[in-house]
Amino acid sequence: MRAVLALGSNLGRRIDHLQGAVDALFDAPGLTFVAVSPVYETDPVGGPEQGPYLNAVVIADGVHDARTLLDRAQSIENAFGRERIERWGPRTLDVDLIAVGDLRSDDPELTLPHPRAHERAFVLVPWVRADPDAVLPGRGSVAALLAEVDQRGVRPRTDLSLVPPA
Numbered sequence: 001m002r003a004v005l006a007l008g009s010n011l012g013r014r015i016d017h018l019q020g021a022v023d024a025l026f027d028a029p030g031l032t033f034v035a036v037s038p039v040y041e042t043d044p045v046g047g048p049e050q051g052p053y054l055n056a057v058v059i060a061d062g063v064h065d066a067r068t069l070l071d072r073a074q075s076i077e078n079a080f081g082r083e084r085i086e087r088w089g090p091r092t093l094d095v096d097l098i099a100v101g102d103l104r105s106d107d108p109e110l111t112l113p114h115p116r117a118h119e120r121a122f123v124l125v126p127w128v129r130a131d132p133d134a135v136l137p138g139r140g141s142v143a144a145l146l147a148e149v150d151q152r153g154v155r156p157r158t159d160l161s162l163v164p165p166a
């Protein structure tokens, strides 16, 4: 299956955290790199007052089990010093599973597709750049969803970029 992951960071060396996540995701055998989006600087959505995020999307193939991928995403977050203090609070690294194939799940531990992806410009804008034909299962084309969201808080950082894993 193909998986779409959203990366975010608003603490410390933000771009290094995003690059570290890309590298760590693919550093063990199993996942195949498909694409990485440009990097965007985004106004924080929800939570306490906090600094701007860098956000990007990465796409991987060869996923056999969504739960294993979630475990991997969470251990990568932890390796980058992620502390869970409050909901939607600032973080060194966030790795969210946006979609895994056509899987649908309403398990709170792993909800698929991600329940807020369709309304988040900081996910949809990079995703459509990584895959112009992207479809969010159950909600249709990402390009069409984008027309419904406010994109003003999402700015390209053309001076930054993520390199595909070695």
Ligand SMILES: Nc1ncnc2c1ncn2[C@@H]1O[C@H](COP(=O)(O)OP(=O)(O)OP(=O)(O)O)[C@@H](O)[C@H]1O
Residues within 6 Å of the ligand: 070, 084, 087, 088, 089, 094, 095, 096, 097, 098, 107, 108, 109, 110, 111, 112, 113, 114, 115, 116
């Ligand atoms: N699709 C998903 N991707 C990542 N985590 C998920 C998903 N669905 C459910 N979860 C659960 O959400 C819990 C909280 O995750 P996290 O702390 O990253 O939330 P958040 O990033 O602050 O907020 P949001 O869920 O709005 O992105 C995790 O422990 C995880 O089990």
Ligand SMILES: Nc1nc2c(c(=O)[nH]1)N=C(CO)CN2
Residues within 6 Å of the ligand: 007, 008, 009, 042, 043, 044, 045, 046, 047, 053, 055, 088, 094, 096, 122
């Ligand atoms: N701009 C922006 N805002 C957020 C983000 C994020 O990655 N970018 N992540 C959140 C929880 O997942 C909450 N708010």
